[in-house]
Amino acid sequence: MITRYFHQLASPPYFYRIAGRFIPWLAVAFALFALAGLYTGLVLAPADYQQGDSYRIMFIHVPAAWMSLFVYMVMAGAGAMGLIWRMKLAEVVAISSAPIGASFTFLALITGSIWGKPMWGTWWVWDARLTSELILLFLYLGVIALHNAIDDKRTAARATAILALVGVVNIPIIHYSVEWWNTLHQGPTVTKFDKPSIDVRMLIPLLLMAVAFKLYYATVVLMRSRCEILERERNTQWVKELVES
Amino acid sequence: MRPGSLSGAFLLLLRRDLILAFRRRAEMINPLLFFILVTAMFPLGIGADPALLKAVGPGVIWVAALLAALLSLDGVFRSDFEDGSLEQFLLSAHPVSILVLAKVLAHWLITGLPLLIVAPLLAVLLNLPGTATTVLIITLALGTPVLSLIGAVGVALTVGLRKGGMILSLLVLPLYVPVLIFAANAVETAAADLPVMAHVSLLSALLVLALSLSPIATAASLRISLS
Numbered sequence: 001m002i003t004r005y006f007h008q009l010a011s012p013p014y015f016y017r018i019a020g021r022f023i024p025w026l027a028v029a030f031a032l033f034a035l036a037g038l039y040t041g042l043v044l045a046p047a048d049y050q051q052g053d054s055y056r057i058m059f060i061h062v063p064a065a066w067m068s069l070f071v072y073m074v075m076a077g078a079g080a081m082g083l084i085w086r087m088k089l090a091e092v093v094a095i096s097s098a099p100i101g102a103s104f105t106f107l108a109l110i111t112g113s114i115w116g117k118p119m120w121g122t123w124w125v126w127d128a129r130l131t132s133e134l135i136l137l138f139l140y141l142g143v144i145a146l147h148n149a150i151d152d153k154r155t156a157a158r159a160t161a162i163l164a165l166v167g168v169v170n171i172p173i174i175h176y177s178v179e180w181w182n183t184l185h186q187g188p189t190v191t192k193f194d195k196p197s198i199d200v201r202m203l204i205p206l207l208l209m210a211v212a213f214k215l216y217y218a219t220v221v222l223m224r225s226r227c228e229i230l231e232r233e234r235n236t237q238w239v240k241e242l243v244e245s
Numbered sequence: 246m247r248p249g250s251l252s253g254a255f256l257l258l259l260r261r262d263l264i265l266a267f268r269r270r271a272e273m274i275n276p277l278l279f280f281i282l283v284t285a286m287f288p289l290g291i292g293a294d295p296a297l298l299k300a301v302g303p304g305v306i307w308v309a310a311l312l313a314a315l316l317s318l319d320g321v322f323r324s325d326f327e328d329g330s331l332e333q334f335l336l337s338a339h340p341v342s343i344l345v346l347a348k349v350l351a352h353w354l355i356t357g358l359p360l361l362i363v364a365p366l367l368a369v370l371l372n373l374p375g376t377a378t379t380v381l382i383i384t385l386a387l388g389t390p391v392l393s394l395i396g397a398v399g400v401a402l403t404v405g406l407r408k409g410g411m412i413l414s415l416l417v418l419p420l421y422v423p424v425l426i427f428a429a430n431a432v433e434t435a436a437a438d439l440p441v442m443a444h445v446s447l448l449s450a451l452l453v454l455a456l457s458l459s460p461i462a463t464a465a466s467l468r469i470s471l472s
Binding site: 083138139141149150158169170174177180181 | 395398403405406408409412415416419422423426430451454458462465466470472
């Protein structure tokens with residue numbers, strides 16, 4: 001039953017239709033969560049006793065940093081599925097995720113830099129987390145460059161999947177090596193779930209924004225996947241019918 | 246060593262690659278010269294103050310080693326790919342990952358090992374103290390095989406491409422970061438007369454990890470590139 005559903009979902013025309021139906025709902029949900037998160041974050045949340053109002057960039061910066069890693073994991077997971085079960089759909093999702101993940105990483109770097117200027121007094125420090133985020137960006141760019149360099153779409157998808165998996169093995173190593181190398185960054189304040197060292201009025205907008213970013217990713221990855229599917233399947237009957245109708 | 250056995254195939258492939266390399270000795274020297282030249286450029290660029298050189302020395306030597314490894318990597322599978330023998334390896338009855346290991350070992354013997362030999366010379370040029378030189382050689386001995394092993398994955402992915410070189414550096418350099426950090430830090434720590442066992446252990450762990458995982462990834466990449 002589940003495997004049958006899986007096979008059905010993996011068929012490009014079916015996925016194309018289903019994704020098209022999901023996108024508006026996801027987009028609306030994203031808008032609601034983002035508005036709620038921004039309102040509570042920028043208006044309701046109190047100012048920080050030390051950082052004043054400038055900490056509020058956190059509501060963009062932290063979810064973006066979370067997403068940068070999350071998207072890489074999705075990309076590598078989907079890539080592995082594509083390699084193991086030869087699922088075309090997984091390949092499509094993996095390669096559609098790469099530019100989105102790179103954008104999140106870039107966003108996290110830029111907002112971190114803007115936040116760092118008033119807090120640390122400089123646009124850039126070779127701090128552990130900033131550095132591993134920068135290397136993550138390079139990993140994304142490598143994936144994208146490799147995909148662009150190979151002409152055959154399926155070969156490109158499988159090659160990038162291997163590269164993404166090698167990257168996944170390396171990400172924790174890179175993270176800890178950089179961590180021991182140099183750190184200036186404030187420690188994690190949310191992951192300690194028993195007693196977060198962040199005020200609950202700041203935590204709520206942060207989590208709202210995190211959900212909003214997830215929904216945004218889901219929306220955009222479905223849109224990109226639909227586009228990629230059309231491009232790949234352009235010689236099939238159903239795409240021709242779709243275009244003509 | 247029976248001709249059809251796995252160890253036989255491993256040794257034969259290793260010997261073949263070494264013989265091929267020794268037939269073209271001039272090409273063997275190039276990465277080494279590059280290593281020395283890049284290192285020699287730094288004092289010219291940043292000034293010859295001995296204290297400054299001592300401070301940046303470990304990092305400079307290691308970055309130069311990284312670039313030298315990167316430059317020589319392209320040759321690991323290139324000629325075999327062009328004359329078709331790579332396809333024969335993939336068709337053979339032996340596990341490709343072991344054959345890949347033989348090729349990577351040959352590559353390291355040709356390009357990695359000479360770096361160890363000239364490293365003391367560079368350490369003198371950059372004013373590193375004696376203990377740091379010993380540690381530099383140890384880190385190079387542990388680190389350069391990791392560079393070859395990780396690089397082999399990148400080369401296997403790009404071997405069929407016309408402009409593989411630039412992409413190769415984009416793929417491989419970020420993965421070299423942990424080696425660079427641990428190795429250069431170890432040498433710096435040694436220069437400050439502090440214990441370096443932790444760094445050396447971590448580098449050894451990286452080597453074991455790369456040794457066990459990267460041949461598998463390389464073999465899979467080769468299959469994709471040649472499909």
